[in-house]
Amino acid sequence: MAEPASRPAPATRKGRPPDPEIDQRALRAALQVYGELGWAGFSFDAVARRSRVGKAALYRRWPDKEHLLAAALELLAEPPPDWADPADLRACLTLMAEQVVDMFVGPKALVLPRVLIEASLYPPLFDETVLTIARARFDAARELVRAAVERGELPAGTPPELVIDAITGRVLSAIVLTPGRERPRIAADPSRHAAAAVDFVLAALNDASSSKE
Amino acid sequence: MAEPASRPAPATRKGRPPDPEIDQRALRAALQVYGELGWAGFSFDAVARRSRVGKAALYRRWPDKEHLLAAALELLAEPPPDWADPADLRACLTLMAEQVVDMFVGPKALVLPRVLIEASLYPPLFDETVLTIARARFDAARELVRAAVERGELPAGTPPELVIDAITGRVLSAIVLTPGRERPRIAADPSRHAAAAVDFVLAALNDASSSKE
Numbered sequence: 524m525a526e527p528a529s530r531p532a533p534a535t536r537k538g539r540p541p542d543p544e545i546d547q548r549a550l551r552a553a554l555q556v557y558g559e560l561g562w563a564g565f566s567f568d569a570v571a572r573r574s575r576v577g578k579a580a581l582y583r584r585w586p587d588k589e590h591l592l593a594a595a596l597e598l599l600a601e602p603p604p605d606w607a608d609p610a611d612l613r614a615c616l617t618l619m620a621e622q623v624v625d626m627f628v629g630p631k632a633l634v635l636p637r638v639l640i641e642a643s644l645y646p647p648l649f650d651e652t653v654l655t656i657a658r659a660r661f662d663a664a665r666e667l668v669r670a671a672v673e674r675g676e677l678p679a680g681t682p683p684e685l686v687i688d689a690i691t692g693r694v695l696s697a698i699v700l701t702p703g704r705e706r707p708r709i710a711a712d713p714s715r716h717a718a719a720a721v722d723f724v725l726a727a728l729n730d731a732s733s734s735k736e
Numbered sequence: 737m738a739e740p741a742s743r744p745a746p747a748t749r750k751g752r753p754p755d756p757e758i759d760q761r762a763l764r765a766a767l768q769v770y771g772e773l774g775w776a777g778f779s780f781d782a783v784a785r786r787s788r789v790g791k792a793a794l795y796r797r798w799p800d801k802e803h804l805l806a807a808a809l810e811l812l813a814e815p816p817p818d819w820a821d822p823a824d825l826r827a828c829l830t831l832m833a834e835q836v837v838d839m840f841v842g843p844k845a846l847v848l849p850r851v852l853i854e855a856s857l858y859p860p861l862f863d864e865t866v867l868t869i870a871r872a873r874f875d876a877a878r879e880l881v882r883a884a885v886e887r888g889e890l891p892a893g894t895p896p897e898l899v900i901d902a903i904t905g906r907v908l909s910a911i912v913l914t915p916g917r918e919r920p921r922i923a924a925d926p927s928r929h930a931a932a933a934v935d936f937v938l939a940a941l942n943d944a945s946s947s948k949e
Contacts (some may be wrong), residue, residue, distance in 0.1 A: 537808075562920060628853070628872060633849050639840055640841070640846070644916075650915060654916075656821055657912050657913055661909065661913060681940075684940070685936075688902050688905030688937070691895070692903065693905075695866055695905070696904060699848075700867070700871060702855050703857075704860070723897070727777070727894075728898070
């Protein structure tokens with residue numbers, strides 16, 4: 524099936540403006556191919572077929588499959604966009620929870636478990652890259668929550684990790700407890716499901732604290 | 737590859753004592769086959785090959801692939817064993833958290849996302865079965881935590897779901913933030929990782945509550 528891996532045109536080729544739509548299409552396809560086939564089956568050929576982006580165009584953007592997959596994994600959990608107000612805790616946590624929804628329903632759902640199973644097989648440098656992405660995401664979320672605790676929006680002493688972990692767990696358990704035939708509705712409207720998880724956790728933490736004598 | 741699906745000997749065949757070790761081997765193999773190939777690729781042939789249990793023996797135990805997979809999914813999250821003391825919150829939660837560890841590292845890691853993606857494709861009755869298993873597990877966990885809140889081991893007003901979700905999220909995020917090369921150590925000793933997650937959440941909930949003025 525696979526074509527011989529002919530080396531594509533060099534990255535210096537001119538006269539073609541960058542096209543972010545192609546980047547996104549290629550990276551989304553890369554996540555799907557990786558989820559379905561894992562590291563062993565992940566190749567420029569497979570991503571080119573899935574995305575209908577030519578192999579030459581892929582090689583112009585990413586020199587090898589490590590770089591291609593790392594760029595795709597950045598897409599799996601993006602930091603809050605520039606327009607997000609870091610002082611709006613609920614909005615920022617909802618944006619993050621939406622990405623957790625997206626990680627467990629829909630076409631990306633096999634990606635995280637593949638990473639968890641296979642990272643010990645990756646080239647060491649690539650495993651570092653994946654870990655760096657994950658740590659940056661957690662650090663950003665922790666910082667948001669820490670600031671909200673300081674502002675008094677959450678009980679004093681609430682560990683930021685507790686908030687983040689509870690939201691992640693809530694998103695997941697609500698998905699698990701939804702009948703399969705209704706699950707596509709969650710995938711179609713992740714922000715509603717994400718906001719419900721965030722509201723539940725914020726209210727639960729404040730209630731548990733205030734009912735203490 | 738696949739042999740013709742010859743109907744095996746009927747279940748009334750005598751003279752062979754039940755062998756629980758074969759059941760476990762078949763069900764573990766069923767989980768792995770399902771995780772790798774999904775519902776479409778899940779077959780008695782594939783499970784027989786993987787488990788080295790004959791197809792006839794499989795058919796004697798489970799009449800069709802729905803029953804075989806449902807039995808395997810029961811194994812994915814077992815209720816606490818009979819010897820577990822329901823008044824020992826930490827021990828019971830740790831047993832449950834261990835199963836969450838097991839869901840995200842090692843050979844079962846693709847099973848949950850497969851269920852989440854594919855349940856809308858299952859025969860309706862089978863989706864019901866899966867949901868019944870999930871609900872029973874959550875109900876049991878909720879009940880344990882509720883009783884502990886009543887005994888005063890957790891702040892009054894702590895919603896049981898918050899505790900369960902926070903532990904699930906903590907197990908998952910600690911796995912994600914572990915370097916890939918060290919992740920097999922978690923798989924090899926899930927109870928240590930599980931206990932760390934439970935202790936973190938129980939302490940965090942009690943601290944957040946007690947630091948409130």
